[in-house]
Amino acid sequence: MRYLLWLLLLFAAAVALTTAAHNPAYVLLVYPPYRIELSLTLFIVLLLLVFVFGHALLRLIFATMQLPGYVRKFRLERAQAKARKLLNEALNAFFEGHYAAAEKASARAMELGDTSALHPIIAARSAHELHEYEKRDAYLSASEGKTIGDSTMRLMAATKFMLDQRDPHAALHALRELRESGIKGHPGALLLELKAQQQAGNWDEVLNVLDHLEKRKSIDVTVASQLRQQAWLEKIRQQENLDDLTACLKNIPDDFKRRNKIAAAAARALAQHGGCSLAQQLLSDSLNAQWDSELVALYGNCLPEDGQPSGMIAQIEQAEKWLNQHRDDAGLLLALGKLCLHQKLWGKAQNYLEASVSIAPSRAAFTALGQLAEQLGKADEAFKHYQQAMKADDK
Numbered sequence: 001m002r003y004l005l006w007l008l009l010l011f012a013a014a015v016a017l018t019t020a021a022h023n024p025a026y027v028l029l030v031y032p033p034y035r036i037e038l039s040l041t042l043f044i045v046l047l048l049l050v051f052v053f054g055h056a057l058l059r060l061i062f063a064t065m066q067l068p069g070y071v072r073k074f075r076l077e078r079a080q081a082k083a084r085k086l087l088n089e090a091l092n093a094f095f096e097g098h099y100a101a102a103e104k105a106s107a108r109a110m111e112l113g114d115t116s117a118l119h120p121i122i123a124a125r126s127a128h129e130l131h132e133y134e135k136r137d138a139y140l141s142a143s144e145g146k147t148i149g150d151s152t153m154r155l156m157a158a159t160k161f162m163l164d165q166r167d168p169h170a171a172l173h174a175l176r177e178l179r180e181s182g183i184k185g186h187p188g189a190l191l192l193e194l195k196a197q198q199q200a201g202n203w204d205e206v207l208n209v210l211d212h213l214e215k216r217k218s219i220d221v222t223v224a225s226q227l228r229q230q231a232w233l234e235k236i237r238q239q240e241n242l243d244d245l246t247a248c249l250k251n252i253p254d255d256f257k258r259r260n261k262i263a264a265a266a267a268r269a270l271a272q273h274g275g276c277s278l279a280q281q282l283l284s285d286s287l288n289a290q291w292d293s294e295l296v297a298l299y300g301n302c303l304p305e306d307g308q309p310s311g312m313i314a315q316i317e318q319a320e321k322w323l324n325q326h327r328d329d330a331g332l333l334l335a336l337g338k339l340c341l342h343q344k345l346w347g348k349a350q351n352y353l354e355a356s357v358s359i360a361p362s363r364a365a366f367t368a369l370g371q372l373a374e375q376l377g378k379a380d381e382a383f384k385h386y387q388q389a390m391k392a393d394d395k
Contacts, residue, residue: 083114090122099126117143117150159192168199187218203231236265242273258289276302297331300338312343330360363392
């Protein structure tokens, strides 16, 4: 069909050309004193040629005027292509651990005029890994004044740098600046804040950040539990008197309070501040919930503050109830031996302590046997037990 149309068009052009060639009309152009006479056909042909050449000339002039813009666009596209290539090189080098190459590639991209904040951030992180902190800070400054997303990258990178240098207060300042910029609840920022609060020893804030992370499901449950336990342990160690320690223990959830490490730390702290009765109750609750041989050994160190024999006897009775279920527990036998020693039940104390060292020799048990021998006036035997205690300690 298309060929047929072209054929008809050629026939029409031939007819038009033949007709025009035999047309007797002419065109007269007068410009005194000049006079030009042209055939109509030639005039039309010349008019068409003028139109074609005029159109071409206008296009040429227009293209010439736009040439600087085309050149700028071409150079920009070429620079962007180079920058993209350098970005790929920088990222590959950074994640491969070639930090010097990564920094060089990013710095080159910045020289080419690439305004992406990725390049100064990559260069800064590479310089940080190379311990070139002045260059790192200069690269970070180059990323300022960008978009909110770029500012987030800069502040989070700065936070990581400060944490690596063990400067939690500077890290927290950067995170505060990030929150003030409108970025709140960012999981990555919360994880960095968690580490910063740990380094700063702000254990209440650690617990608070853990709550936010768990609500957003941004931290593993097991890891969160371990960090929460660490926070409570540190809070227990920070208390300087019995009242503050008691208030702290009231805030600890029951499932954490019964954990062996927390119960042991709390019992030692209570005994240190004169709260042995509280330590005794705490250890009893923890042991009833979950048995632990090392924890029960502390039970023998918890003596009633008033020194009443009834309190000591109640402790011994409780420990002997546990003994019915844990007959071969060296820690429990040691605790019973200590309690009987304090109660001056020499025979029972000796039996329990000797049973403890027969199962698992320990410095504490041999020391208690030495104290018992001293009470009985057996100096040589006491000296022998103290020597065994030193050997057990060496092991």
